[in-house]
Amino acid sequence: MKGNREESRPFGSISDIEARFAAEGYIADRMLATTLFLSASLGKPLFLEGEPGVGKTEIAKVMARALDTELIRLQCYEGLDSNAALYEWNYTRQLLELRLQEARGVDRAHIGDNLFAEEFLLQRPLLKALRSEGPRPPVLLIDEIDRSDEEFEAFLLEVLSDFQITIPEIGTLRAHHTPFIVLTSNRTREVHDALKRRCLYHWIDYPSFAREVAILRVRLPEVELRLAGQVCRFMELLRGHDFYKRPGIAETIDWARALLALGVAELNTAAVDETLGCILKYRGDSEKLYQLGLPALVETALMPGHDPAAAAKPPA
Numbered sequence: 001m002k003g004n005r006e007e008s009r010p011f012g013s014i015s016d017i018e019a020r021f022a023a024e025g026y027i028a029d030r031m032l033a034t035t036l037f038l039s040a041s042l043g044k045p046l047f048l049e050g051e052p053g054v055g056k057t058e059i060a061k062v063m064a065r066a067l068d069t070e071l072i073r074l075q076c077y078e079g080l081d082s083n084a085a086l087y088e089w090n091y092t093r094q095l096l097e098l099r100l101q102e103a104r105g106v107d108r109a110h111i112g113d114n115l116f117a118e119e120f121l122l123q124r125p126l127l128k129a130l131r132s133e134g135p136r137p138p139v140l141l142i143d144e145i146d147r148s149d150e151e152f153e154a155f156l157l158e159v160l161s162d163f164q165i166t167i168p169e170i171g172t173l174r175a176h177h178t179p180f181i182v183l184t185s186n187r188t189r190e191v192h193d194a195l196k197r198r199c200l201y202h203w204i205d206y207p208s209f210a211r212e213v214a215i216l217r218v219r220l221p222e223v224e225l226r227l228a229g230q231v232c233r234f235m236e237l238l239r240g241h242d243f244y245k246r247p248g249i250a251e252t253i254d255w256a257r258a259l260l261a262l263g264v265a266e267l268n269t270a271a272v273d274e275t276l277g278c279i280l281k282y283r284g285d286s287e288k289l290y291q292l293g294l295p296a297l298v299e300t301a302l303m304p305g306h307d308p309a310a311a312a313k314p315p316a
């Protein structure tokens, strides 16, 4: 079923998205806001790709809050199959129904006739999103699709292509309204072109210094502008190096929180050393950081030239 006009154009403009996301604590840049706007207006799934911790999953959560609708999440993993993603038969309920029919004295020839009806399905996320009867279309988050197998991808392609599901015993179930679909990938492998073709694609990069300061200030208003600038500058420097796992925005927020808890007002080598576990989560990476020279990196992060005050206003 096609959504009505209000359903298919839930946002007035690109700026409207930026504002509503900001109100929910998410700083979206113009390109992301444009893609979100188009995705919502055209009813096309959104495919978000990027390193871990750059804010992909959060977009679906914020979208659901901004649209005041339900978030339905399918976390992908290796071996994920249609039973876990789509539906299963509720054997217990079927068995119970059988007993009830026997007790009611239903004609033997007709016992069990209605056992494969929609009411005996256990809805898994995809079916749940398709059959959702809420006042507004739900947001369906298919998270970390790169973790699933290629067979699952092919199956997903079918579901996404026409928002309907065929259950052999029942027939074809169509979506009550088209969900807003967000797929994410950490790009541990390439996702098939055919799947990407069905979606609007957006690559999320690490934020610029200015944006990261803005994010940090929104998420952690207690952090002083000066410290926020030093933290984000240090993160920017780190990401310029080839670590096994570069720190994401989640690490920036965690780290700043840790520094606040320790009463650190200005970045210094000892404080970074004590809190390194918030930033780098692999032993090899911390060793690499010491090889690079931690004091020199801290010193660079403290150098003037990056004005966090200018950065506090999100760039247009």
Ligand SMILES: Nc1ncnc2c1ncn2[C@@H]1O[C@H](COP(=O)(O)OP(=O)(O)O)[C@@H](O)[C@H]1O
Residues within 6 Å of the ligand: 025, 026, 027, 028, 050, 051, 052, 053, 054, 055, 056, 057, 058, 059, 184, 215, 218, 219, 248, 249, 250, 253
């Ligand atoms: N643009 C942003 N504005 C506000 N917070 C953000 C932004 N990007 C990321 N974050 C925060 O960073 C953390 C990691 O984001 P997440 O969505 O889990 O990353 P990913 O799914 O890409 O691994 C979350 O706490 C999220 O709220």
Ligand SMILES: [Mg+2]
Residues within 6 Å of the ligand: 053, 056, 057, 058, 143, 184
């Ligand atoms: Mg994620």
